[in-house]
Amino acid sequence: MTVVAADAAVSQVDAAAAAASTRPRCSTEDMLQLLQDYDCWVFDLDGTIWRGNEVIEGVLEALELLRKLGKKVLFMTNNSMKSRGSYLDKCLQVGLPAHVDDIYCSSYSAAAYLDSIGFDRSKKAYVVGERGIMQELAAVGIESFGGPDDNEKRASFSSEMLHDTQVGAVVCGVDPNLSYYKVQYASMCLLLNPGCLFIATNTDARGHFTPNLEWAGAGATVGAIKGVVERDPIVTGKPSPFLMQDIAAKHNVQPAKSIMVGDRLDTDILWGLNTGMATLLVMTGVTDEQLLVAQRGSSNGVKPHFVMDSFGDLRRVAQQALQQQK
Amino acid sequence: MTVVAADAAVSQVDAAAAAASTRPRCSTEDMLQLLQDYDCWVFDLDGTIWRGNEVIEGVLEALELLRKLGKKVLFMTNNSMKSRGSYLDKCLQVGLPAHVDDIYCSSYSAAAYLDSIGFDRSKKAYVVGERGIMQELAAVGIESFGGPDDNEKRASFSSEMLHDTQVGAVVCGVDPNLSYYKVQYASMCLLLNPGCLFIATNTDARGHFTPNLEWAGAGATVGAIKGVVERDPIVTGKPSPFLMQDIAAKHNVQPAKSIMVGDRLDTDILWGLNTGMATLLVMTGVTDEQLLVAQRGSSNGVKPHFVMDSFGDLRRVAQQALQQQK
Structure with missing residues (x-):
């Protein structure tokens, strides 16, 4: 139940993390590679796109750039309080264009x-x-x-x-x-x-x-x-692989060309691993450095393929990738 | 969440149970032996002495006879809703004489x-x-x-x-x-x-x-x-052995000369086993024949030393033991 103050928290533990982590944060090269390798990007919402009603800085721009690059962008939340229609409303309210079929919630x-x-x-x-x-x-x-x-x-x-x-x-x-x-x-x-x-x-x-x-x-x-x-x-929700069939059928998506982006190891990242996708952990939600390091050090830990401080960090390289494409 | 109708339920499954059980119900000889072997009798309350506010038939008389035989009679309930004082009041209300130091509740x-x-x-x-x-x-x-x-x-x-x-x-x-x-x-x-x-x-x-x-x-x-x-x-309550020290100190009781009487395998009987006491399961509470047989058949099942349909059944042999003593 850590109060999230991502920037402060991350900078405080950077030194310890760098020593203890088996994989550092994505470099610019890593990010450009991700944009090349994956066509379908599945995003968790709470802690990844927004916290409560506040969109995380830079995330909307990063998503917009992904779409300009022709990527499929889907959303998958374990929050069961609302229906897909309600989530669609919320996406539109915060300035995130979406279609109801792009949204997967655990309800x-x-x-x-x-x-x-x-x-x-x-x-x-x-x-x-x-x-x-x-x-x-x-x-x-x-x-x-x-x-x-x-x-x-x-x-x-x-x-x-x-x-x-x-x-x-x-x-x-x-x-x-x-x-x-x-x-x-x-x-x-x-x-x-x-x-x-x-x-x-x-x-x-x-x-x-x-x-x-x-x-x-x-x-x-x-x-x-x-x-x-x-x-x-x-x-039925994350980390159960149940919804992957639905996604594959509706969106013609291949797990090997897909990446799951989320803030939780035990749901988002595990779901991605369970369904054969690449996985990208962001540190804007419930996972703190201590938990990440502990999981990496554990033989049965949930280990994400990639880690970024915030998905908003992608906006710079996405912009770069977009310019290269032109 | 089986509705308890002990007499009917037991008679229906008697045949199957007799075949499947590794130990049948206590015989008269078993009961007389128990009275000889154990000086301290620790009783669960709900499902053993009473169900809700109704005392199980014959139990009060059986307890009275135990005391006449000079046995130490203690009560131990996992129900945490009341204090020992409240349980004492309830005991007295239903006609069961007790002292507050005889009562152990999980609160x-x-x-x-x-x-x-x-x-x-x-x-x-x-x-x-x-x-x-x-x-x-x-x-x-x-x-x-x-x-x-x-x-x-x-x-x-x-x-x-x-x-x-x-x-x-x-x-x-x-x-x-x-x-x-x-x-x-x-x-x-x-x-x-x-x-x-x-x-x-x-x-x-x-x-x-x-x-x-x-x-x-x-x-x-x-x-x-x-x-x-x-x-x-x-x-801290059953099946944790924590309270045995308190009981041993207050009542000068030895586990080897003590027997735990209760209706639950996973708390009452397990507590008795965890503390080195003999254990007597009664079928007037949550354990039905099916559960008992399943536990007996399981390698890591909780297996009571003795089983009786109801603790009220003891009143006949306790009477007999009392007469022999005179």
């Missing part, structure tokens, strides 16, 4: 997964999370309830609780109104309804939902339910 | 643990759980806050959150008002306060806080926080 991933396995439409989904999950479920014809509609409900040991026996899946994501009631209701569905699926949009421990503070992520929701039902969920 | 275990390591009294504890934890902390001179006082607080991404940098321990137990706010506050203390301890009264997945339904236990609280801070808590 969509949960709906796409249930759709892909032919989820019985006579069953319902119980949602512990935000409206975005319910919107994406509705878009594939799956009835859901719970979510923000259950925010005010409270469990009481003085009255018994009933649950809907037609719930065939519990879908959970980050929920700023997580409550004992919701955990209990979800657990009853999972423990008492035969075959009820436990779906996690993601298991991120923390997220930068506001610029200066890390907040409890979907890891809180998943952890609470898992602590009761004693089984692991099916994860 | 006490957390306070006793912090006391045992010399917790700095200039620091505070943040509690995610019920008032009982705060009462036991106060009894050893540790200032705490949170608990039920935070039930109505809500986190909001539209305003930043502050936390008390003087929190030196987060103590969590079952919390029927678990909320995102509490999880976030606890996580901030654990992630931002250097050396802040993560204490779990227990990690029980579920508990029979009402007679006919299983409810989310401390596992929900611990799981939610663990899902954010990505580290394991120090567990």
